[in-house]
Amino acid sequence: MPTHGRRPRRSSRRQWPGAVFVAPHMLMLALFMLVPTVYAVYTSLFTSRLIGGNRFSGLANYVTVMHSTVFWSGVGRVLLFAVIQVPVTIALAFAFAAIFDAGIVPFSRFFRTIFFMPFAVPGVVASVMWSFLLLPGFGPYAEFAKALGLGNVNFFSSGLILPTIILIVIWEWTGYNMTILFTSLKSIPREVTEAAIMEGASLWTIIVRIKLPMVIPSIVTLVFLNAVGALQLFTEPSILAAFQPQAISFGFTPSLFVYNTAVGSGQYNLGAAAAIVLAVIIGLVSVGAFALTRRRGEAK
């Protein structure tokens, strides 16, 4: 097709530098996202057994996952986790970002760094640290709870383990969210704030009525990122399980279910199917969240 050949070639030459910049990312995406996903889908269609070897089993693994009450109770638990953890984290992050942005805190740069530091601590280390801090009978917080007259509080009991993990995750992620919101707030033109001050608006009004609506797009993105992270909750419970095996069950979160099924019980195929189901759930939640925010945006 000689006549058609020209135009695409010219345009591809024009886009070529862009493609070079995108290529490493696309390569990584293909290597670490696409290939494993395709492989997981493929694996999930087989069943490998100790007796009888590996054989094609169609959707049997998906049927097992769909009927697994352990898997679905884990899904329910991370949804509950997300419903509490995400709003609290972002509300706290916005509050701190607004306070720092208002310039009413001395040494604000120093404190901003301090607030950001938990994010620099890997989840594994944070979990180990908190499991010592919250240790019943020994840790300082258990002592504190006793001093408050709450008795012997066991932060790792079945009733308190979820709030405990929420606390740890909020501690880890508030600083990160704050930094992003702080940057967004800083990008609001100064004239806006000055005009509001001239009009006699209070600090509270400026923050809630003027600045908050202007950073809503950032907040929407953060809600989305935090929610996806919450549904994949793995590091904190798996580390706590090493210290408090009785508090964290086999399928405490769907990611743990995937791990314990595949690695712990040698059912790699079933684990792959569960991972795909989890990915679909996360995909649906994301699409739903986007649809909701877009519709709201159009309504305005």
Added chain:
Amino acid sequence: MKLENAGASTAEYTKLNDALKAGSGTPDVAQIEYFELPSFEVTNSLLDLSKYGLASAKKNEAPVAWSQVTQGKKIFAMPVDLGPMALFYNTKEFSTNGLAVPATWSDFAATAAALKQKDSSAAITNFDPESAQDVLALMQQYNAFPFTYTGGSKLGIHFTGASETSFANFWQKLIAAKEVTTAADFSPAQWANLDSGANAARLSPAWGPVGMQLSIKKTIGDWKAAPLPQVKAGDKLSGNWGGSTLTVVKGTPHAKEAAEFVKWFGGSADSWKILSGPVAGAFPGYLPLLNSSTFQKTTLPISGTSMSNVTFAAAAQNMISPEWPPIMTAALTQWTSTFAGVTKGTETLPQAFASFQKSMVSYAKSQGFTVSTD
């Protein structure tokens, strides 16, 4: 020679399993506990060492160790250490409260009740329902070992059998009366209980006292070993908790050297000089050492002048050889969540046995085994 510490127990086995599955990165030699051997045998992952002259090592090994590493004429591992169990008790607590060392399990229950009456804050021992290994060791000794397996695709799972139920009822009664504590094994709480008198005894494997004396302070010298209580008076049965073997992993290019090494490691006086030393503290399955008077007369600070090794060595000769199922990795992974409710008090031990029976049977069937449950 290169050594990789791949973690202990479940962590190591899953790692080794992954390497076998991936077909690369497998070691020449792997240390594997007795209970995990069939899992690797059934997947054809271990070298049959009978071809390398390992049969000559048999005469020097405790029979219970040897029977667990062999299947017919095949030898899948070299036995190293053992964990025969005994009742390790605090002599001062026993004499202060006027308790006699129980000879049977019904004596044991009566002693537990008597102790509770004397001292309401004390419990005779700790029973951690969430720790598969100690529960299974006690079940062996109780003649209630819940698995039957002799290789191949037939597997028996019997957590709800008569003797298993009797075992579960026995311990549930003690748990409910708070005559035993249910702290996590090897937790700071358990050591504190043993040191404060809150626990008067420990159902301990032979390798237990060496570690225990590093974790307690006040009661060093007060402890003494006695045989485990028996179901029937006059019996001398014991169970095995832990203990390990060395295996040669299939696919190694150094099979002959590896076989030579494992034979030396598990069955030579030179190697046992190191293994049984105060640092390693491994308890031998190697008969020349196990039966030697120097070994049996060895004392430990924790047990003062008493000679615990005499009791543990006798226990090593009187163990029932358990038929470990080839699904132990999954069993260990699922055990803790299944039995957590017993510790919390939201379910009983017989209930946990029933639900574990159900999940193990369905797992074994999904893995292609023909499962019998009667």
